[in-house]
Amino acid sequence: MGARQRVRDVLTQVYEHRLARALETAELPRHVGVIIDGNRRWARDMGLEDVSEGHRRGADKIADFLGWCDEAGVGVVTIFLLSTDNLSRAEPELVPLLRIIEDVVADLSAVDRRWHLRAMGALELLPAETVAVLKQAEELTRDRPGATVNLAVGYGGRREIADAVRSLLAEHAERGTPLDELVELLDVEHIAEHLYTRGQPDPDLIIRTSGEQRLSGFLLWQTAHSEFYFTDVYWPDFRRIDFLRALRDYSARHRRFGS
Numbered sequence: 001m002g003a004r005q006r007v008r009d010v011l012t013q014v015y016e017h018r019l020a021r022a023l024e025t026a027e028l029p030r031h032v033g034v035i036i037d038g039n040r041r042w043a044r045d046m047g048l049e050d051v052s053e054g055h056r057r058g059a060d061k062i063a064d065f066l067g068w069c070d071e072a073g074v075g076v077v078t079i080f081l082l083s084t085d086n087l088s089r090a091e092p093e094l095v096p097l098l099r100i101i102e103d104v105v106a107d108l109s110a111v112d113r114r115w116h117l118r119a120m121g122a123l124e125l126l127p128a129e130t131v132a133v134l135k136q137a138e139e140l141t142r143d144r145p146g147a148t149v150n151l152a153v154g155y156g157g158r159r160e161i162a163d164a165v166r167s168l169l170a171e172h173a174e175r176g177t178p179l180d181e182l183v184e185l186l187d188v189e190h191i192a193e194h195l196y197t198r199g200q201p202d203p204d205l206i207i208r209t210s211g212e213q214r215l216s217g218f219l220l221w222q223t224a225h226s227e228f229y230f231t232d233v234y235w236p237d238f239r240r241i242d243f244l245r246a247l248r249d250y251s252a253r254h255r256r257f258g259s
Helices: 003-022 039-045 052-072 091-108 128-141 157-175 179-185 188-192 240-251
Strands: 031-035 076-083 116-120 148-155 205-208 227-230
Touching: 003 240, 039 052, 052 076, 052 091, 052 240, 076 091, 091 128, 091 148, 116 128, 128 148, 148 157, 157 188, 205 240, 227 240
Parallel strands: 031 076, 031 205, 076 148, 116 148, 205 227
Antiparallel strands: none
């Protein structure tokens, strides 16, 4: 490492420390959602022929990110790992990606981890072995005292809303609720009670890496009043200092909740 790089590293550490100190008295999010984007582009920029290496490097970043969330006192984290659209990818890319997701889920549920993991998405669309890993992680971490971590795998925002309405209708059909009575009763809260994130606060902050500025169907219902932070950094290169910048940006905003 050259002297110039060492100086850069020291200055970065000083700046990071100042950011963290400044946030000690700031209002921080209770629930953070993250769209981990840019793995494939990172791999190509690094000259790697196998884009799975980008996904694997991105997977290695997730535990670090959750540690930073712990430091900031974030109680709920939702990570967008795989969309329903991703399931239509060609098998040579999809199969390795699923194996990487299984590996990272197993790592996050290891005995030395504190997080409570929850799988969310259309699990019926996933291979049985992937579902088994997700379900085992939920069971192993059910009583752990740390943050709740939602793992969005095979997830689509429109499908979640459709599933919520379907679940609500099925519940009332079982009770024998007449349709005209259900029409009168149905409101936003009734639907929210059947979402994948039921019982959790809506996300205060959504972070998306890689420069894209769209939600891609992520938490469409829950993000009605969320703040958004977009960064050009590819997910494998996302650092603690980038996370602290997102928190600083969030804390500086005046949240008007639709007004």
